[in-house]
Amino acid sequence: MRLSGRNLTCVRGGRQVFSGLDVSAAAGEALAITGPNGAGKTSLLRVIAGLLVPAEGSVALEGGDNELSLPEQAHYLGHRDALKPALSVRENLSFWRDFLGGDTQDTQQCLAAVALDHAAHLPAAYLSAGQRRRLSIARLLSVRRPVWLLDEPTSALDAAGQALFVGLMRDHLAGGGIVIAATHLPLGLDARELRMGGTG
């Protein structure tokens, strides 16, 4: 399996954010997208996730499931944790698992994997920033998808949370998954780097 984007150009608000960009990652590989604020890291992730249409170029996943589109085979973990504050931790995760569908996993086990099982009954509104991030990470586990697109995934995580997440990324890579992460911090695992330049 290989994800490849060719000759990608992204225009936002009438301004070219990047152009002629190639990006690729093979099964079992982590790619760290780095660069200064405004370089276009989030924009690139959103193009790969199918949330932004590139002005030029295209992205494809070779060797994936031919019946599914790339966005259907990818998780996008953005800056903001997409949680419903009035729902409990468990209900939030169940919602995402049912919404995303496909190869679903046991909710309680996913919460245990991010050390949130003790808080399963709490409304998401009560969670700390780090706990909200852990719940978002549990979404990656609740439905198996080969491509993880992560925007600053370790923001708000404490040292234990970062170590836990590194372990989950390693497991995902060992299972033939792909990780593409926009980050200002080292990912904590072997990763190829794609450095994006600032455009001022």
Ligand SMILES: Nc1ncnc2c1ncn2[C@@H]1O[C@H](COP(=O)(O)OP(=O)(O)OP(=O)(O)O)[C@@H](O)[C@H]1O
């Ligand atoms: N909705 C939008 N409309 C217009 N311009 C936008 C929009 N979203 C982002 N941009 C612009 O696109 C450029 C790239 O933004 P992007 O968020 O991709 O950068 P980034 O590298 O992820 O930055 P950071 O490190 O600060 O997260 C910025 O100049 C930003 O102002």
